[in-house]
Amino acid sequence: MGNQASNLTPLEKCITAVADGRDGFAGFPGRTILYQDQWVHRYNLDYEVEPVAVIRPQSAKDISGIIMCATQHNVKVQAKSGGHSYGNYGLGGEDGAIAIDLVNFQDFSMDGKTWRATIGAGTRLGDVTKKLHDHGNRAIAHGVCPDVGIGGHCTIGGLGPMSRMWGSCLDHVVEVEVVTSVGSIERASETLNPDLFWALKGAASSFGIITQFVVQTRPAPGNAIQYSYSFNFGSQAQMAPLFSAWQDLVTRPSLDRRFASEFIMTPLGAVITGTFYGSEEEFNSTGIPTSIPGGDELGFRIHDWLASLVHSAETEALYLSKIPAPFVSKSLAFRREDLLGALEVKGLFDWVDRQDKGTLLWFAIFSVQGGALADVGVNETAFAHRDKVLIFESYGVGLPVMRATREFIHNLHKNMKDAAPSGAVLGTYPGYVDPTLEEGQREYWGANLPRLERLKREWDPFDVFHNPQSVRVGPVEDGGV
Template sequence: MGNYPSALQQCIDTVGNGRSGFAAYPSNPFYQISWTKPYNLDVRVTPAAVVRPQTAEDISGIIQCATVNNVKVQAKSGGHSYANYGLGGDSGAVAIDLVNFQHFNMDKTTWQATIGAGFRLGEVTKRLHGAGGRAIAHGVCPDVGIGGHATIGGLGPMSRMWGSCLDHVIEVEVVTADGKIQRANDNKNSDLFWALKGAAASFGVITEFVVRTHSEPANVVQYSYSLNFGTQAEMASYYSAWQDLISNPGLDRRFGSLFIMMPLGAIITGTFYGTDDEYHASGIPAYLPKSDNQVVANDWLGSITHDGENEALYLSNLPNPFYSKSIGFKREDMISREGIKKLFSWVDKQDKGTLLWAIIFDAAGGAIGDVAMNGTAFAHRDKILFYQSYGIGFPLSDKTKKFLTGFHNQVLSVAPTGTFGTYAGYVDPALTDGQEQYWGPNLAQLQNTKLRWDPLDIFHNPQSVRPIAS
């Protein structure tokens, strides 16, 4: 009896109408390797089906199949969820892989671009560049999918200047829980559009984005400084100076920066969207360590490539077993100098369980905070800094998890009381209050919107928005 297809499989295969490469199931050979492709190998999940639709109508049919069979649904774009939420997060969901949604168009009158939800960020950058030297704010990892990135937030080095990636989205096509193919913007289905800009995995499957674009910056200055072969305690004074820089309310918005703790030292990076003269006139170099060959000038595409290479130094794009923690800081949450010394000295004394670890402090704020806290579902407009930690192991050890959990607890102990909340792009399945951490004061409105658009909770992962009790 086990060889007979389930009702769910029969329904999905009917939608596919015999097309090759349309869907696969756990019984298929190489299902995990060729179809599921989990990003975090420490989070084991087996979807009931992985489907690669070609049209919004296909997606509508798949959602209806899942609903009839009481199965949850999640969309997968790049598949870089830290907890494999694009695969459902728990076993037994239908994963809708958007890889075939690769259409692109630029309206050269409005300079608005239509971008398919299956694109990766590296390709988005190239397409926008080729369509008139245009750009949007986004992260620098080239293989991250825009489908999740532009709906959960989308933070990157240009976000202080232009806002988050989702702040560029002016309209979407989305398939909702009832199987309808909808357009959503500020005027049509505006409550849904609000929710999609920060929590889309809980509300539908977006097939395309319409985004406003900018002219590419003509000049980019990039700074990189490595502090090698030292203890973390020796890095504390450098971090204090860097924190003073990025927490300055008058910091030039054209500047984005990272401070990265790593084995044997740290790295400070900076990206300034302007000329070298403007960079020095900003006063920023005075806060950064001096070194020969520390600044490189790039064009726009070169700067994106350079930032992507820096990111690859501490978080591989390849699937790995890894563990991660994070939190966001408001301006009043900055850690004191004594607290920084205590925190960095604590790191030196720990057994990390791996040599593959990094702790990244990432400057935010600027234009991100120009939008009201409830202007979109994204609820971290008041944050000027995020930290994220990563530990990779083959296998991942309990020592590594204990180290990163301990670091997180140390951060909370030295930060001002009340420091709370983290970006859903750094999803943490260990959080028992994930919804409150991710969406904060916007959660109640999201729960009400969920009740209207997805009362049966079809679009579900372990930490997605739930419909408020009617």
């Protein structure tokens, strides 16, 4: 591994013993060439973090050995799948953790009788889509950014344009292989370690390292209709009525579940996008096309399933690049009763016009949710945002991020919360972690947090799986241990 054994720390010696002579197994700061660039590879360059080691294991047994090393030397552990955490939590989120990079976990198989697929936890979503397509033209719901890893995506929710139709990515998970805080390799499902399975479906980074998913697939849809309207107005205020009209449409309880849409605020105006999974005739029969606010430029395409995901990925890349950059981001999740009224929308958009953004690279995305997501109860999995119908996420990018940009994004978030109706129950989607939240755990997991804290005491009492906003070990209950 290129290190002199006599110079290694006790932790490094333990890790080297697990490697058993294999090259490319571990990288260490100060010892491994290009450690930050080639091993750490931060996604959000605004958050500096240096793991005490980055491990690239090849089996669950390897991970078990590394966890034993971590517990012996009182070091925290986090898993990295695609590495797209906004706070670099897959690297620990703060200095001194062991990051377990799952890049080598790429196995895939399909059971042609049950149509259940087994997928390695290091597989990127783009590869998941292709492998499912190539093995029986199957599919699951997931996001559209192809470089996001399934290991994180499928355990915090995993939202995308198919979610209103099929639910979240984690709703397709029926079983996992997971390495626990004591290094045991377990299976978890509705019948095997069901409490652990419940926690993993929404808060896995606090409970273990999943190495393998078993997912129930579906037949891929046939056609997918995609459109986008671009609005090039001189001010955000002029877009307020359009946003209100769009919000009224996409949050209707009767909205066809095959339809998904986004409203994207940009420095130049706005974009409204939509996807409908079905034929053009079916789309027209829903009445949605006549209710969509029209824009200056219309893009309209009819794709098959695979091509629709490629197009969505290309569109998303305009706003969420896979290239690491310094950025600040915040998000909110709204129930139907928490949505902003027309006057509040107008006031918010007027406010945006008056602000110094500190950058030309800023945008805000409103994504419609609901539908099949709400078919699962809020407390049936650790993922708590079942009752939300709209998710808002804002971004400011800079080289570096300027103070004005931070203030703009922070105040946009604050003003949106203030504009919500009295008694609004908002939250933050755990896929968009925000290290600045004062009560991140409560924002991410809501009413499910107390149960998660109890299960943390059972499955990870010494908080081995830790990041700055992971679930903490709950207090000892009366009469408990």
